[in-house]
Amino acid sequence: MTSGILPINKPEGLSSAKAVARIKRILKVKKVGHTGTLDPFATGLLLCAVNKGTRISRFFLDGHKRYTATVLLGVETDTYDKTGKIVTRVGVDRVKSIKTETIEKTVAGFCGVQEQVPPSFSALKHQGQPLYKLARQGKMIQKPPRTIEIFDIRITGIDLPCIDIDVACSSGTYIRTIAYDIGQQLKCGAHLTALCRTGSSQFTAGDALEWDELISMDTEAVEKRIVPMSEALSFLPKVFVKDPVKNKIQYGQKLGPNDLDIAAESMPSGQTIRVLDENDNLLALVVFNEKSRGYDYSCVFAG
Numbered sequence: 001m002t003s004g005i006l007p008i009n010k011p012e013g014l015s016s017a018k019a020v021a022r023i024k025r026i027l028k029v030k031k032v033g034h035t036g037t038l039d040p041f042a043t044g045l046l047l048c049a050v051n052k053g054t055r056i057s058r059f060f061l062d063g064h065k066r067y068t069a070t071v072l073l074g075v076e077t078d079t080y081d082k083t084g085k086i087v088t089r090v091g092v093d094r095v096k097s098i099k100t101e102t103i104e105k106t107v108a109g110f111c112g113v114q115e116q117v118p119p120s121f122s123a124l125k126h127q128g129q130p131l132y133k134l135a136r137q138g139k140m141i142q143k144p145p146r147t148i149e150i151f152d153i154r155i156t157g158i159d160l161p162c163i164d165i166d167v168a169c170s171s172g173t174y175i176r177t178i179a180y181d182i183g184q185q186l187k188c189g190a191h192l193t194a195l196c197r198t199g200s201s202q203f204t205a206g207d208a209l210e211w212d213e214l215i216s217m218d219t220e221a222v223e224k225r226i227v228p229m230s231e232a233l234s235f236l237p238k239v240f241v242k243d244p245v246k247n248k249i250q251y252g253q254k255l256g257p258n259d260l261d262i263a264a265e266s267m268p269s270g271q272t273i274r275v276l277d278e279n280d281n282l283l284a285l286v287v288f289n290e291k292s293r294g295y296d297y298s299c300v301f302a303g
Helices: 016-027 051-056 092-096 100-108 131-136 175-186 219-223 243-250
Strands: 004-010 032-034 043-050 065-073 075-077 086-089 112-116 146-159 162-169 190-200 238-240 272-276 282-288 295-300
Touching: 004 016, 004 051, 016 032, 016 043, 016 219, 032 051, 043 051, 065 175, 100 146, 100 162, 100 175, 162 175, 175 190, 243 282
Parallel strands: 043 190, 075 190, 238 272
Antiparallel strands: 004 043, 032 043, 065 162, 065 190, 075 086, 112 146, 146 162, 272 282, 282 295
């Protein structure tokens, strides 16, 4: 069975957990996970890790993301999106009186490193319980702010009371919170009415398998759409090894400085390196140890 990453296009109304469960049934495997949840009302790119691919999930969990979103000005909800209860509402005339220049300046101001408070309705946990479950019980828990970065944010359309935005951001960014904060700064309230993830790490929406197509395919056809682990990790430096070193890896033996033909000393500290055999199969992920001048295993797949 192939191991790797399966990019899918999640439809609206389907939870990430249910998407994973369906893929498990289609592929008839036990190990499938996603690398960053999408709310049920959100659509777009969901990276699903299959079999040994679950062991490389962390590289995508921390990866950069890109979204398109629609923000409705004038109505604030408790979830910061269209699934929640209305908290405040202002008249449409008040919203339409906001100048385009004011909106553009406000949105542009979100670019850069900042502290963001996660919404109370989220999958983050408090004492072992997801915040959204506590919030539904009337227990609104506010987590401390977290450092995030907006690499790029731009308005792609304005048709008040709605504005469309495109956002490139770090992992852990809540676009719902950006919508809420836009409403606060414009003093009219706002919430998210649409959200689509268009990018995750190096993957884009164009790489994704459509959900309707996925559920109509047999196991073998879906397997062919899984991106092999080495290819999925193409952003990491690589080195090829022959049988003597491959055997060392298979038996978990330490790798010395002369085992890998790569200039590890010139790489950033803690840089993960792909070790491949001559057929481009991923044998291991290693990190150069500056003290021992050898390599420490991060993950081993050979054997």
